[in-house]
Structures are given as structure tokens and as C-alpha cells.
Amino acid sequence: MERPIVEFGVGSDGDPVAILSCGHSQHVRHNPPFINRPWVTTAEGRSGMIGKALNCVRCDNFELPDHFVPYKRTAEFNEESVPAALRKDHSTKTGVWAKIRVTRGKLLYRVPVLGKETELSVDRLGIVLPEVLHNVEPLGAASFFVEFYKAPD
Numbered sequence: 001m002e003r004p005i006v007e008f009g010v011g012s013d014g015d016p017v018a019i020l021s022c023g024h025s026q027h028v029r030h031n032p033p034f035i036n037r038p039w040v041t042t043a044e045g046r047s048g049m050i051g052k053a054l055n056c057v058r059c060d061n062f063e064l065p066d067h068f069v070p071y072k073r074t075a076e077f078n079e080e081s082v083p084a085a086l087r088k089d090h091s092t093k094t095g096v097w098a099k100i101r102v103t104r105g106k107l108l109y110r111v112p113v114l115g116k117e118t119e120l121s122v123d124r125l126g127i128v129l130p131e132v133l134h135n136v137e138p139l140g141a142a143s144f145f146v147e148f149y150k151a152p153d
Contacts, residue, residue: 002053023065062127068149079138089133100126105142
């Protein structure tokens with residue numbers, strides 16, 4: 001999934017790291033040049049790449065960034081009280097991830113743009129990617145809530 005670069009940092013190995021809008025970091029080494037990125041060798045080159053997109057394989061794998069923390073959660077919904085907006089395609093804001101936690105029954109979690117449909121249960125939670133349209137549908141009697149995550153302040 002393509003994600004824009006929002007800033008640069010330095011990895012534990014001293015190599016430049018791109019920080020993406022999703023919160024993941026990605027090495028952008030030029031030495032050795034696995035990918036030809038001469039722009040990474042200067043501050044001006046890196047600055048010129050802010051806003052450019054890189055493929056984030058961790059988003060492709062629905063991996064919540066390790067350092068993100070929960071900051072809010074919804075009320076618990078059931079098959080009758082689930083808001084209509086959650087049944088339609090909707091998304092979170094930039095940098096906001098979520099976990100869909102089922103407490104009873106099953107819930108269908110769809111991410112149409114990625115062609116993903118997952119049946120969630122008490123034993124299987126759903127990870128919501130920032131800014132990616134998704135929707136949910138209770139499969140019979142079900143209860144769930146959503147926990148939201150962001151980078152620590």
C-alpha cells in the first residue's frame with residue numbers, strides 16, 4: 001500500500017529511515033543500493049521526498065505500528081445498535097489505526113479497495129488501516145467495540 005513520507009529519522013544502524021503517514025518507518029538505504037536512491041544521501045534530497053509515496057508492506061499485512069497507543073474506544077455495539085455509518089464504507093483519519101474487538105458472535109469486516117473480507121470473532125480481531133475505506137456487518141447476534149490507536153504524544 002502506498003503511503004506518503006512525512007519525515008525522516010535515523011535507524012539504530014545509522015541509516016536514514018522514512019517515517020510514513022501510517023506511522024511505520026522504512027529504511028531508505030542507498031549503501032548498498034538495493035534500490036537506487038541517491039536522494040537519500042543529502043538532507044536536501046530527503047527533504048525533496050517529503051510527500052512522495054513508498055510502498056508500506058507492513059500496512060499490506062495489517063500490522064499496527066508497535067509504538068502506537070490506545071487513546072479512545074467506542075461504546076459496545078450489537079447487531080441492532082451498530083450505527084448505519086459503520087455498515088457503509090468509512091475510514092479513520094491520517095495516522096489513526098483501530099482494532100475491532102468482537103465480544104460475542106461474529107462480524108464481517110470488509111476492506112473493498114484491498115479485496116479483503118474477514119470474519120471476526122472473540123478469537124480474531126480486525127485491524128483498521130488509517131484512511132482506508134472499510135465496513136462491518138454483524139453475522140447474526142453479535143457485540144463489538146472499536147479501539148483507536150495513535151502515535152504517543
